[in-house]
Amino acid sequence: MAIQSRLTPLDEAQMNEAQRAVLNEILNGPRGNLDGPFLAWIHSPGLASHAQRLGAFCRYGTRLELRLTELAILYTAAWWQSQAEWQIHESIARSAGLVDPIIEALRQQTFPPFNRTDELLVYRVGKSLYETRRIDDLLYADADAVSADYPSTDSFYAGRAR
Template sequence: GSARHQSQFHALVPRLTPRSPEGGLSEEQEVVYRRIEEDRGKTGAKAGFSVKNPDGSLVGPWNAMVSSPLIGGLVERMGSFCRHKTTCPMDLIEIGILVVGVEWKSQFEWYAHGKLALKAGITEDAIGCILRGAPAADASGFTDSQRAVYAYAKEFHATKRVSDATHQAALAAVGSEQGLIDLVFTMGFYHQICMTLNAFNVPLPPGVPQPFE
């Protein structure tokens, strides 16, 4: 039941070995580690979170990428594209990512992207609506474009399809077909990230409250 589910949430034990230069990395692992340290380190610093644990290992999904560096390096490059090269406006990208986080109840993903969404111009009110799963029509704090993309992401996850009207509204909000493709690719990518976080019980930083109970 619900109480049992909650107790399992609070007793999660991390399942991956922490990987750090201090602990010893292979050449392939070192390359991926340094790329993440350089790129995500800057992104995290701007948004107010660190990408490193005190032992030097990487937080969030990045330790998994270092642990399996060949596919992990490809995953890292996809993530870098989603952040730096997308043609979809970043506030709309972050709305899509947050909806994926709610779908998976992914603690770390919400922790990091709640901060990144604020930096991208999403209001705290809107972020709270996404966390609660508020219907798009009733949600407050969104611009018209943000609401259209929120409705798109919500409908897509609820029905696994998108109606013509919802598609057209999101297309107008994003501004181009390429931008909407980038949004869909990015949401798909963050399903992969949330699967990694949830499969391996990736923890939040110490002292950070869990967004999902």
């Protein structure tokens, strides 16, 4: 099912300089497309610039592997029943190494058949945040211990336009 937009397509010739700059930043960044909210946001380049950089950092600039980031995104999409977010990220999650039985369980909002402790931990953190709005001390300690296994991301924006 193709994602349809009610917004008029952007014509680069009709964009102002700020919109063109944000468009260039998004298309030349790690995403490389205007899927999701970006088509709407680009109509407001001030919002688009800040929001897309925050989103890019949260998705690509954390210590987590993309597989785990996509697991968190799919958990969130399922929790909020966001079809657009699910459509965008399901194939990305699969390409990043998340297996089909886990993806299907997330879609059905049932407990996934995890074989990896890091995936279970991401699931536990998401579940705790959405159900209780808190991370208890034990879960925090578990997440903190696992995060030490991942490299620092201080160089996320090195060589990228800001």
